[in-house]
Amino acid sequence: MFINNVDQCQWIRQKFETPGIMRFTNAEKRTLLARLISSTRFEDFLARKWSSEKRFGLEGCEVLIPALKTMIDKSSAAGIDSVIMGMPHRGRLNVLANVIRKDLEQIFCQFHPKLEAVDEGSGDVKYHLGMYHERINRETDKNITLSLMANPSHLEAVDPVVQGKAKAEQFYRGDTQGKKVMSILMHGDAAFAGQGVVYETFHLSELPSYTTHGTIHVVVNNQVCYRRFGHNEMDEPMFTQPLMYKQIRRQQRVLKKYSDRLIADGVVTLQEYEEEVAKYDKICEEAYTSSKDEKILNIRHWLDSPWPNFFTAEGEPRSMSCVPTGLDEVVLQHIGQTASSVPLEDFKIHPGLSRILRGRADLVKNRQMDWALGEYMAFGSLLKDGIHVRLSGQDVERGTFSHRHHVLHDQEVDKRICVPMNHLWADQAPYTVCNSSLSEYGVLGFELGFAMASPNALILWEAQFGDFHNTAQCIIDQFISPGQAKWVRNNGIVLLLPHGMEGMGPEHSSARPERFLQMSKDDPDHFPEFNGDFEVQQLYDCNWIVVNCSTPANYCHVLRRQILLPFRKPLIIFTPKSLLRHPDSRSSFDELAEGTKFKRLIPDEGLASQNPDQVKRVIFCTGKVYYELARERKQHKMERDIAIIRLEQISPFPFDLVRAEAEKYTNAELVWCQEEHKNMGYYDYVRPRLLTVVANRKPVWYVGRDPAAAPATGSKSTHLNELKRFMETAFNLSAFHGKDL
Template sequence: MAYCQHIGVEFMFINDVEQCQWIRQKFETPGVMQFSLEEKRTLLARMIRSTRFEEFLQRKWSSEKRFGLEGCESLIPALKTIIDKSSQSGVENVIMGMPHRGRLNVLANVIRKELEQIFCQFESKLEAADEGSGDVKYHLGMYHKRMNRVSDRQITLSLMANPSHLEAVDPVVQGKTKAEQFYCGDTEGKRVMSILLHGDAAFAGQGIVYETFHLSDLPSYTTHGTVHVVVNNQVCYRRNGHNEMDEPMFTQPLMYKQIKKQKGVLKMFAEKLITEGVVTTQAYEEEVAQYDKICEEAYTRSKDEKILHIKHWLDSPWPEFFKLDGQPKTMSCPPTGISEEELGHIGNIAASVPVEDFTIHGGLSRILKGRANMVGQRVCDWALGEYMAFGSLLKEGIHVRLSGQDVERGTFSHRHHVLHDQNVDKRICIPMNYISPDQAPYTVCNSSLSEYGVLGFELGFAMASPNALVLWEAQFGDFHNTAQCIIDQFISSGQAKWVRQNGIVLLLPHGMEGMGPEHSSARPERFLQMCNDDPDVFPKLSEDFAVRQLYDCNWIVVNCSTPANFFHVLRRQILQPFRKPLIVFTPKSLLRHPEAKSSFDDMLPDTNFKRIIPDDGPAAVSPEEVKRVVFCTGKIYYELTRERKNRGLDDSVAVVRIEQLSPFPFDLVKAEADLYANADLVWCQEEHKNQGYYDYVKPRIRTTIGRSRPVWYAGREPAAAPATGNKQTHLTELQRLLDTAFDLEAFSGHV
């Protein structure tokens, strides 16, 4: 270690004499750090590149924000030395995350991004060639494989794209690092490592830093150590204030008077080495002139770049994924069903304990017996439908990773993917890993009590490979709100900003069961508000319309009402020729609802995910006689059909389920509206009117029907909280919305 000033260590609180003694002996090693002549010259060359790069940008684009590194130019040689030493120790892949300050310099002088690509980012007249909105230059990432000259070994460097939320990238880096370690069999973190850079204020003040730290020792989340580099503004300084457009003298006049007098680190270091005879003045000036020439030549080349190719800035490329046999993939998705034999086999595994002398809990024995009975009857509930999807993908060589709080058992005790021996402590069995001898591994892992950190981690894991189904489940759907930054900055807009596809799946338990405001709503309205499909435009229909819609959307939002449809949407996530985030509003009461079961017939070959599920009862037999069509989604369907039956309205009212909310199934909704040409159209939801799906669905239905008929609302009144905490009030509200939905005179006479 080398210290600029004094340092102290607080360690006497540790209740371990051996550890305290180790710290006493090991912390301070006597002696001064010594560099060889060659090392000093290398440091000088790196300092020249770091410093002159910033000075070049300042000369050419003095009025542009770039969050430069002035005042901390020594960061570049520090990072390069870390990478050199890591490469010499066998590291093959380094994944980095950092905020804005110094990012362009790191891209240029550490990752070795082409300078002309960086300089052309400053060109205001540049045309965007690729899809998406793009992002500002100091948010972009990079991926580069090159030779490390010190170790003489190949090393892959990637700097992850990062939004303005300074530390948000921390768990994303850790997740991608874990995935790269997983796929190359690096169980000790010897070949793949991560480096995280922080500002001192953000490091201390942003809670996500500590959420990420708390993942470090969990087996399914550890990356076996991370190098943290803190760019401390109380040791170094920021010559231009927060950014180049700032005027720091407004608020820190005395400090910035001192900073203006401060001689730069490069100048001081060069003078010292010249005095020591390490380099001559001429050699130093020639090195400076040579790098300045490199920058000028790159600047000239950047003028020839008429078009910005954002794909040059990918931090996680999937070069082979978008082609099939060397040709671009077609815009089609094969059927997602599987064979009867496979359904039976996976179902039997789900109902078994494939390890000898393993004692399970008596209550679990009853659950497994229930699964066996369902397999015998060729039906599945929600948990078994999920098992079928996971198991079939594993059998096809697709890694499946399910993460979140209590996902191994399932928050509602429905999943039980990890069995615990009742007689031997910590002895477990994961039946899903016994489906086939050559299957992909299944990872199911209870997370720390974190949403922001864990969702970021899983997003990063999903970036590493398109051939994995990575899922994060919130304990209750509304718990995603503490991870909103990852959802807003990375998931919903990630492809538009960074041309980076991601197939992460969010499972968000949702439904109004009288459990109070914090355990009811996964806030569907927030996800739907961020969808990029146009409510006022009926899309052009084509043979590949359904798949093309998915390709054009920023994410997919579904609320499945049957286990079979859930099974299909999970398999479609992998079988479609691209990757999009998938938001699933999953059920709670439907997990054990006797009617929420699916026949194996709905999961056989040639079956697919149903974007809508039409009414298949008496109403569909004589559609011209139907007086009302109630469109709905999710759990409310079962309450609607029960109420319809109780009122004897099976002939008069059709209930249509919209299973895929976004992208909106304009074509199928039009077919249903046309079928029931004489009927009122009603949207029914259990959520409050200012929440749920109504504001999203209503304009799209009206566009679908050419605004020829009104779309009425049946649901709860607007409210501030997502749900009442009073069970009786909950039931009263439910009955009121059902009364509205089935009062066939309710909307008559209204215009």
């Protein structure tokens, strides 16, 4: 009743509501019976062998397996050769076994209590894992690839992830109508109705850069069908639903009902039915015996998104080095000129945009770049090398702060647009930039799924303000931060989070760096030692990378490094707001020249560095506050007395470079300065690591805002007073003695 298309409504009425429309041949009935036997006997087998284990079985909804297999058969016959699925944990093991056809030994060995994990990370419980399998569909004799996405107990969180991966596969295969790749989502009725990400995912369905051209949704209703054992096998549903579960216990199971009906109708004999049951039971018993030989758990067998040409056969990187991320001058000039022009003829742009493009042209002429140009250089150079770039989020086409303008709009012809980035080279990779719906949870999940499809793409999601990622926290906490540890799933998604304390109030200031740093797994008390490339080894060991770049060149370098690394890690970038147009936040083309690379730390290169023994204080900081500190130091004429060092990569912490700086300024006090409140930002993460660097021989003083409940004040005058106060503290030597500020 909510579908606005009359033809679609009529199709549903004819296909589903016409009495007697579902007529099966005897062969179809026998196939359905065999599939129902597999579904039912699989659950019975697990119940016999592991009666005290939770497995979230399918009892009470065994017909889900024949239903899914029929959908896949029909889809295969219609030309579909790839199906991406997402589902909650109820029935997952059965779907893995009887729909995707995962080896039963690998499922059964998951139940052995002494099984040891051979892979990296913590792993996950068996009913959260995914699977990827390419096989022949027996009904159509066609190849089909089935992928069930791993997902946590947040039942519907996987919905947008599935959609994103399906969209990516369609995109890379040129499947513009969804005729080759499709998705199936399974839901419990309560979660389907109650979890908001379901609606957020539906809301993406008609947006051009997000549509997958239709999804089959299977809603498992708990009282049309039923849950035979309640929530799980260890549950006692009689506590809360006694009358319903008295009825359930009297309920005859669907396999018994259906087999009796087919035997009575002469479709199968009792002997044929018993032989089919015995055949499946034998398969399970043989797999169970084989599973006992498994001594180790290889999570790589459960990978839902393999990248076969990216890693070695053992799943390792093909090298452990990163090439320089600099660029040829000709490439820089060409990208810069395209970024400051309109590639289409007779295309009238807004006068204000004409001024912006002229400003870009002047920068390029002077071999300089601002933040927008630095991003252009990163994207454009990757497109040249055949790397697809996709940037998604609220208002990313123009940029929330009107700095990007990657999509130009003709002022006289409605809906006529130009994307200059797609006019750089004749044989370049495509660039996708797309404004999303007003959703963070659903859209970030979608982009995460998109990034799973291929390692040879740079997939970025930008929050309108960094603060807004909190409504996507489930995707960050459950998928992005622990994804590799739980599911051995490499992912190179990039989060761009505008961050900075500029008097804009508590909802437009902080991207909550402390949350990302708290979830970073490097040890604050251990100075890492590596035999090879320190930078690359550290990145390989981490769960994600957290940076706050202070220059356009470094921003460009870190985006290029993201692709040139021999593995993939999520990248969290706290991006600027006021620095987008700050006259000091500019980079020379020389900083992007061939042979240059991302700077994890930018040392002081002024007077202080020339006389390190005379320096009284070393201030470590990150991001925008550097420019405020540099301005204050200049006003106080303290360039010889105080060195200011920028951490560009915060996690994993650049222990090696910080130690070199600390040893350089042997007579100086060490200070961490941040603009965020003391209980937020970077201080709790950085301080113990700085102490490890200096082996606790020196204290590390704090300069910044006092602890607070809200991330920023709503009063402009209070903001300025706070800034003035901690700037004075940063350059007042006497304030440090005897008190940890």
